[in-house]
Amino acid sequence: MSQQIEDRLRSALRAEAEGVRLSTDPWQENQRRVAAATSRRGLRVLGIAAALLVVATLVGASALLGGGGSGMPAGGSGDPFSSEALLGPPVEAETLTVDGEQTVHTIVLSDMTGKGPNLCEQYATMSADRGSGDSSSGSGGCTPRDEAADDPAVAFDWLMGTEGGGDIRGVTAGVDSRVATVRIWMDNGDMVLATLHPTGWDDTRMFALTTQPPDAPTAQRLVASGRDGNVLQAVDLAASFGDDWLPARRFCQGDEQGQWPFPGSGGPEDVAISFGRTDALVSGSAGITPACLERLSSTAIAGRTTFGEVVIAVLAPEVELVRVVDRDQLLQERVVAPAQGSPWKVVVVRGLAADVQARAELVALDAHGIELDREFLSQPSSP
Amino acid sequence: MVVGQDGAVTGGDGYGDDVGRRSDTEVAYEQLFHGHFGAMTRLAAMLGADDPEDVAQEAFVRLHRRTGVLRDPHSAAGYLRTTVVNLTRSRQRHLSVVRRHRPAAPDDVASAEQHAVGRESGRELVAALTRLSARHREALVLRYWLDLTEAEMAEAMGVSRGTVKSHVSRGLDALAALMEGTR
Numbered sequence: 019m020s021q022q023i024e025d026r027l028r029s030a031l032r033a034e035a036e037g038v039r040l041s042t043d044p045w046q047e048n049q050r051r052v053a054a055a056t057s058r059r060g061l062r063v064l065g066i067a068a069a070l071l072v073v074a075t076l077v078g079a080s081a082l083l084g085g086g087g088s089g090m091p092a093g094g095s096g097d098p099f100s101s102e103a104l105l106g107p108p109v110e111a112e113t114l115t116v117d118g119e120q121t122v123h124t125i126v127l128s129d130m131t132g133k134g135p136n137l138c139e140q141y142a143t144m145s146a147d148r149g150s151g152d153s154s155s156g157s158g159g160c161t162p163r164d165e166a167a168d169d170p171a172v173a174f175d176w177l178m179g180t181e182g183g184g185d186i187r188g189v190t191a192g193v194d195s196r197v198a199t200v201r202i203w204m205d206n207g208d209m210v211l212a213t214l215h216p217t218g219w220d221d222t223r224m225f226a227l228t229t230q231p232p233d234a235p236t237a238q239r240l241v242a243s244g245r246d247g248n249v250l251q252a253v254d255l256a257a258s259f260g261d262d263w264l265p266a267r268r269f270c271q272g273d274e275q276g277q278w279p280f281p282g283s284g285g286p287e288d289v290a291i292s293f294g295r296t297d298a299l300v301s302g303s304a305g306i307t308p309a310c311l312e313r314l315s316s317t318a319i320a321g322r323t324t325f326g327e328v329v330i331a332v333l334a335p336e337v338e339l340v341r342v343v344d345r346d347q348l349l350q351e352r353v354v355a356p357a358q359g360s361p362w363k364v365v366v367v368r369g370l371a372a373d374v375q376a377r378a379e380l381v382a383l384d385a386h387g388i389e390l391d392r393e394f395l396s397q398p399s400s401p
Numbered sequence: 402m403v404v405g406q407d408g409a410v411t412g413g414d415g416y417g418d419d420v421g422r423r424s425d426t427e428v429a430y431e432q433l434f435h436g437h438f439g440a441m442t443r444l445a446a447m448l449g450a451d452d453p454e455d456v457a458q459e460a461f462v463r464l465h466r467r468t469g470v471l472r473d474p475h476s477a478a479g480y481l482r483t484t485v486v487n488l489t490r491s492r493q494r495h496l497s498v499v500r501r502h503r504p505a506a507p508d509d510v511a512s513a514e515q516h517a518v519g520r521e522s523g524r525e526l527v528a529a530l531t532r533l534s535a536r537h538r539e540a541l542v543l544r545y546w547l548d549l550t551e552a553e554m555a556e557a558m559g560v561s562r563g564t565v566k567s568h569v570s571r572g573l574d575a576l577a578a579l580m581e582g583t584r
Binding site: 020023024026027028029030031032033034035038040041044045047048051166169195315317319379380391392393394396397 | 439458
């Protein structure tokens, strides 16, 4: 039956696709749209330039800035910090010391183009003679509201990262009105609860966190939760911002980051996992041959391996519970356990015979039993 | 470097192109457009977009910002598929709200001959497809129309490969049940 319906579906879809009609000159329409989008993007390009200046400032090349600037270049576009553009009060979210100089990180929601709210930030480094009230340099950038922000699956309506010459990592984000808490999971396993500031627009709120690796950990994953504690959206920052944000460090190649189980936690003695930032080495006794999970994915079930009747899964920090199900039948339920020195969590499920593994699924849930991810055990571990 | 959530900003990549001279990325973009626009429009249509050509156009406009992606035709095709899937899903949510307020159309009255010949026709199967959840429909269209691998489907749908497998399996079951129900 299955093969039959697959064949019929293939053939029906091909026939249906052939019936789709196209307009006579879509390229011309495309070029019109591209031109319109490019003009809209002008201000954002300035945001990039500004952020690059932030890099210059924070690595101590403030002379490049010419000094005395207010931070945001105008360049013919609106100033997001001008009173006409502000949608709410600017918030001094952080004060940092960079190269011995005090730097204030200000964030604001602003509509300087009349086309929607942008989340904007400004890093302002104060000169030594701060008493004069003259900031020596500063800069920043803006990001528009995510075009999918109205999608219920999206809670982070704005998300922006600033990287400063390898010395700073700043994440600035805005969340919608459903969000009660944002947990920022750092790459060393620490969790920081974001301080959410009202933006002044549509009950959204914003936050910022800047760190200076390698002396401080880097933000790895953001998890937004609703008032009931249910996970609304998780964002893997390495996946969003690229490998420069969080350079891959692989235990399987010698870069140790964390381990599981916690020493002295009473966890299983026959399984051990050593974590890099992006991989994990599973080892143990009793027939467990060391196996490297080479690329932990950004999904809630980040990696998985199987030894006989034992399934070992690495999970995102927002996962609290794992179920093994066969269709609608619950076979096993396990609470997951955190690792040390890493944001990942782990679950070990035992007693899964080969015939069960052939048809069962692993389901990851949050603390409220809401499904975050699922995989067939018969499938290779993702990605 | 500032990077935005939509990935539109990737460290100023490509913004320094000379005005008045077509860059390699512009040439690549045009080639991609002519090579993939039809397929992306059809994909949006198969996923149930109310204006598939508009969805495909929007996907290409977004691709135009991604000069880094444009340099790799394989990545560009994957990016386009993902964008079309996401845009269609997003628009369907709005569409479903509108439909909720619209009175249901009367069932088509088919002739006895049509029943005899077309009960399990392709059109009936495609009609059943529209009654599946968006995820199941995406999985089946990507698998059985575009013949994507599980890894490519996972990228397009933004889920893990295991989840893809699950959606395909459940989608086929649901489709079979719907077809069974029409007998």
